[in-house]
Amino acid sequence: MGDTDSGSSAAQSALPQTHSGDEADERPEEKAGFFGRILEALSPNETDASSFLNGASSAYEPTRGLINLRRMRVDDVAIPTAEIVSVPVNISKDDLVKVFRESGMTRIPAYEGTLDTPLGFIHLKDFALNYGFNGSTAEFDLGAMLRPLLFVPPSMPIGVLLTKMQTERRHMALVIDEYGGVDGLVTIEDLIEQVVGEIEDEHDIDEDKTWIKEKPGQYVALAKTPLEEFEAEIGRSLTEHDEVDEEEIDTLGGLVFMLSGRVPTRGEVVAHPDGPEFEVIDADPRRIKRLRVRLPEAAG
Structure with a gap:
């Protein structure tokens, strides 16, 4: 990150100094979130991006993926509605266990009636702590464990959504169309992969064994x-x-x-x-x- 800090300092020294000596020096890094600082420090500006895309410069070769934070929209990366793994709010405990096991997901949206009426999402950790590890015999209540969902429009730039997810500490968002229906789902991993490439997890298979x-x-x-x-x-x-x-x-x-x-x-x-x-x-x-x-x- 040393190169980033040097570039940031050079950029700040090139800006006109309009504040007086008595004014407090505002520090953007104290006001922005983690992903906000990434966007500010590492994303190429419009001139730099244009130069890179035209092949005029190779200076931004290592950060090529960061351009996606500006040019890609949520609907470019969202999982289509037909592929969303979700459950009705009145699902039984045994059926929910089966969905978690077969999907490999840790967060699953829950709905009432249809997915166009989402109520929140259930986290595997909450389910396990309430009904798994401690052997609770309490009546199963999915609604009491639901966490709030984030709703976003399909036209939102993924860089904006990434910052919003980080600020609100959300890992999942539902994409809502102009009529209020669910048009897709996007996770924070989907967004980060547009910058750094595919992220393998414990469910992925080693490259040398398919x-x-x-x-x-x-x-x-x-x-x-x-x-x-x-x-x-x-x-x-x-x-x-x-x-x-x-x-x-x-x-x-x-x-x-x-x-x-x-x-x-x-x-x-x-x-x-x-x-x-x-x-x-x-x-x-x-x-x-x-x-x-x-x-x-x-x-x-």
Whole structure:
């Protein structure tokens, strides 16, 4: 951060000094939040960004992603409504456990009736502390554990939302359209990834291994998993069927795309004609990212 401080000092010395000696020196860093300081210190100004985009300068090569904080909007990064993992406020405790387990999420929006009437979100930590670790026998009440949601318009720049999330200490926001309906969901991780690239967590698979075995007959695999390698792992062919053209596909994601005829949404289950099922764990509108594969012999 030393280079940032030097650049900041140089910029301040170049500004005209309009205050008198008796005036208190205002320090922006004392007034802005953490992400606000990042935006002020590291984001290139319009001239710098234009020069970089025109190839006139390579000075901002290391901070290329920061331009996204200004030029990208919330609707550029939000998860579509159809892919939002959410629960009704009257869900049972056992069903909520199942949603947390299968989705891998730690924060899930809750609604009344439909998602267009969101009430808040449930945090896995609150659920575990109230009904898990201490073995409470109290009647399950999801509404009492709900935390408030942040609502944002789709046109908001992601840099503004990032600062807002940091200021209000929120990690999740629902995107609301002009009619008040839910148009998507965005997390603070989604925003940061536009600057620093993809962030892997404990649910992600190591790069040198594109699948993991959850239990006998069930795997979690990246969509880029080579089809031949996975077939060797499970000891069966996934391409010896009339509906599958093995000449056209090389990966598990390609196989699922061919079977469904489109990019399936998160949570969708695509069945193979020979029995295996592919559950889409993670995807965006353009591509499949992660799958859960269930082999028929494990169905029982």
